[in-house]
Amino acid sequence: xxxxxxxxDEPRSSVFxxxxxxxxxxxxxxxxxxxxxxxxxxxxAAPQLMSMMRESAVFEAADRVxxxxxxxxxxxxxxxIDYEFRYEINGSSIVVLPTESELNLDESGTASTTTxxxxxxSLELPESLRLxxxxxxxxxxxxxxxxxxxxxxxxLAQKNWSSPIVFRFDGTSSGAEVRVSDATGLTSSVTxxxxxxxxxVSLVFQEEL
Numbered sequence: 001x002x003x004x005x006x007x008x009d010e011p012r013s014s015v016f017x018x019x020x021x022x023x024x025x026x027x028x029x030x031x032x033x034x035x036x037x038x039x040x041x042x043x044x045a046a047p048q049l050m051s052m053m054r055e056s057a058v059f060e061a062a063d064r065v066x067x068x069x070x071x072x073x074x075x076x077x078x079x080x081i082d083y084e085f086r087y088e089i090n091g092s093s094i095v096v097l098p099t100e101s102e103l104n105l106d107e108s109g110t111a112s113t114t115t116x117x118x119x120x121x122s123l124e125l126p127e128s129l130r131l132x133x134x135x136x137x138x139x140x141x142x143x144x145x146x147x148x149x150x151x152x153x154x155x156l157a158q159k160n161w162s163s164p165i166v167f168r169f170d171g172t173s174s175g176a177e178v179r180v181s182d183a184t185g186l187t188s189s190v191t192x193x194x195x196x197x198x199x200x201v202s203l204v205f206q207e208e209l
Contacts, residue, residue: 054186055204061125062180062188065094066199068123069190072096072167073197075119084164087131087178089140093159094131096121097147099166120149122156125180131162134177139163165192173197185209 026034069085075096076083082099098118125131132138140160145153167173175194181187187207192199 054182054184057126058129058180058182058186058188058204059201061129062190062201064123064125065131065178065180065190066201068094068096068121069165069167069173069192069199071121072165073171073173075121076167076169077171079118080169081118082169083167085167086143086161086164088159089138089162090130090132091159092125092127092129092131093156094121094123094125095148095151095156095161097149099164101147117149120151122148122151129180129182132179132181133162134179167197171197179207181207 065087072083072085075098079098083096084099085094085096087094097120100118102118140162142159143157143161145157147153148156165174165176165178173192173194176192178190178192179187180190185207186204188204189202190199191202
């Protein structure tokens with residue numbers, strides 16, 4: 001008879017080794033270095049960001065001028081009368097006005113107590129910007145308060161306005177170029193094509209002061 005032998009295996013012990021304790025944070029020196037680097041990056045980027053913000057403000061204002069010109073053209077086509085666009089020379093105001101006054105006439109041509117009011121538009125750009133043409137010397141004029149209709153005529157009549165840029169009822173217009181500039185000379189031009197009455201805005205450029 002063959003003897004049966006029982007062998008008892010020793011249990012294997014599992015050994016878990018931990019690496020050296022991880023650092024939970026930064027030292028004061030490291031924090032100071034990071035802060036200094038961030039401050040340096042901010043100092044380098046700040047002038048560029050400010051310049052981009054100024055350029056954006058000039059371009060957006062010029063685009064508002066373009067939109068006002070588009071409104072003048074549309075009013076002329078819709079009403080069948082010419083409209084004029086004027087800007088305050090070296091100021092920030094714009095007006096769009098009909099070239100004709102309202103008439104108190106009924107269908108028979110006799111006097112009437114009712115008057116059809118023409119559309120008028122005024123626009124104010126930021127005071128830090130100024131409107132001007134391409135010529136160093138521009139002819140300015142004051143307008144009668146009555147031409148402003150329901151607009152604040154007393155206030156607008158005190159401003160020095162440019163010569164009129166006319167938008168005709170057939171969709172054509174005067175040829176013109178109006179510029180929007182800030183105090184540093186950043187400028188965007190709004191160029192008006194006389195044949196189509198359409199306007200386009202240029203990229204912002206540095207104008208010589």
